């Protein structure tokens with residue numbers, strides 16, 4: 001069965017190249033004809049790895065291509081997910097499967113609500129990759145991808161294809177706990193790196209502020225029934241800060257490049273859930289307010 005991949009950014013490209021070089025059928029879906037023409041001029045997608053750099057001539061198409069889609073990896077930003085899926089909705093076969101590789105929470109429910117007949121598999125990934133040019137992806141760090149479907153615990157047979165392609169992954173019956181845990185880590189780390197203009201490691205100097213946010217995030221996770229995601233959160237946040245001390249967080253990088261952030265699907269989602277549970281979280285509120293003001297000053301969206 002063909003893998004259609006929508007969103008040829010860093011993670012989409014990383015999956016596409018590894019699946020294609022395993023001999024699996026892969027199609028990239030590119031936004032429009034201009035982008036498709038640019039891709040064809042380059043002759044394919046380049047993946048830069050520590051040991052080798054290779055060009056993969058993966059066939060590509062635009063969203064209006066007539067080819068039916070049975071399996072779609074949606075690898076765009078959270079704020080683009082709904083619109084991206086709408087652009088190919090008419091091509092999805094009955095019972096099509098989607099793998100939603102978005103950060104944070106909120107976009108997955110919005111996509112699933114639009115496609116009640118499709119199976120939506122949620123993914124949470126720590127793989128590191130970035131684009132250093134058009135259709136050129138640099139594999140920056142080993143990571144891991146958790147996959148799961150909150151509505152149907154049976155793992156799909158195509159996980160064997162991920163295994164064959166060397167994509168480190170595991171199926172979990174509790175993907176929401178993984179997504180919530182990652183969301184909490186990102187809420188505790190990413191906004192502060194933007195506001196203090198520092199690498200992740202710089203947050204060691206703001207330990208009390210980080211600890212205060214972790215306390216409120218734990219409260220929130222528990223209120224949302226995510227007790228396992230709440231366990232030892234602060235210790236893990238501190239571990240991640242140490243382990244990724246030299247890195248700039250993804251939100252820091254977005255802001256530094258003048259790109260829209262995923263604030264709405266991280267802090268925004270956390271605070272919307274807090275409100276739904278009548279929970280007052282003053283430190284997270286204040287963080288959201290400061291970050292929003294900062295983004296507004298830079299002319300960037302706050303949602």
Ligand code: KPL
Pocket residue numbers: 185186189190200240244247248249250251
């Ligand atoms: O996921 C991350 C991000 O930057 O988005 C962390 C874990 C904070 C590492 O930088």
